[in-house]
Amino acid sequence: MVKSRFFQVISRLLDWADKRKKELHFLSMIFFIVFAALMGGEVYYKYSKNPMFESPSNIVEHLAIPLFISLFTIALVLFFGVFFTSFVMMAPFKKLKLFKMELEFDDKYEKELMIANQFTFISTMLQNNPYTIEELISDSSTELNDVVEKLSLNYKRFVNEYNSGVCLEIDVCKEEDVVAKQEQKLLEEIKRSSYISNAYVNRILSGNNLMVGLVEVSKDLDNVVIITRSNYDYPFDHYDNESLASVIEYSIILYEMINMITFLPEDTDESKEDSGSEKG
Known part of the structure; x- marks a missing residue:
């Protein structure tokens, strides 16, 4: 479903206000x-100079003195303020059914398909774990930056290919x-x-939406940053946040697994040399 720019702006403003x-x-x-x-000060000043009753003779007239009128004005304005702030201004953020019917701009099927594609990528990424390790080792791409870059670019290609209208850009840097x-x-x-x-x-x-991720393994290793940008029509949400978080966590796991595997053959070769020298 094509959304007009006017409703896109309203949707973004509501999202900004909701946060x-x-x-x-x-x-x-x-x-x-x-x-x-x-207002209370102005009313008090006005009626102090020109009181409603010069010589009050009953309870009602005594209550109409400037102080009481000023306090009544303050209470009335505050009551309206509480009503307006709590029930009128905050109403759009309480998930009212009428509001959702009037201002639901996203295509539900299209969004569900995008979410399904994101989870498909994560499951495929885990399923291809052995092949990914083998490919990285054979290409001598065993540094953290290399691992993060490969997974990030795979994520970018997957999102752009399987989600129509999406233009995702990803940069990996220190x-x-x-x-x-x-x-x-x-x-x-x-x-x-x-925690994040x-x-x-x-x-x-206008402009691009922006998401930044930090891959941090240890203090001895430089951190890697993932900078993700999407076109205006594709705002990031909780599912995009979780997908990138999965890429980051898997990058760390993959990097540690590659390091373990690359060290193992060296240990095996040393043990063979030691056993050969003992026989000799």
């Missing part, structure tokens, strides 16, 4: 608190080679957390 709904809720409440204080501000920002976000290996950001209006 920052706590901040939006907080800022909205701050706005109404400040607005209520200003950590010190990351110079773009947005890429550095995502990289710092990953390094601050011990990659993070992404989607462009709201």
Whole structure:
């Protein structure tokens, strides 16, 4: 299903707002608190100079003094602010059925197919493990950067080939080679957390969507960074995040397995030489 640019922008803005709904809720409440204080101050100043009743004679007239009118105004504005912030502004993020019917732009079948393809790639990647190891060793591509690059490019080819309309670009580099501000920002976000290996950001209006992954094996080995970009019509989501995380984890496992295998023959040859010298 073809989506117009207008609805794409709305969808991106809603996605951006959904991720920052706590901040939006907080800022909205701050706005109404400040607005209520200003309104209360203005009402108090106005009725202090021109009171409703010069000489109040009953309870109602006594309650109409500037202080009570000001407090009533503040309470009314705050009540409206709470209602607006909690029920009107936050309504789109509560998964209301009417909202989903009106603003569901993605083709459900197409998205399900893309998710299925991603899991197919992961299962195929694991199934071809022996052949991948053999190919990397025969090509002398045993460094971490080589392993990550091969798996990343395989992932790129698979996504572009089996998902229509997707244009995925992947770069593999060392950590010190990351110079773009947005890429550095995502990289710092990953390094601050011990639970995530990659993070992404989607462009709201134009440009490419961006996802950055960090492959970290040990302190003695340089980290490898995966920089993934997709076209505007293909925003990253949780499934893309998990797919790249799987590529990163498998890269580490594959690198360690290759190192174990490449060291084993050397140990075997040394043991044969030692046994031969003992016989001699």
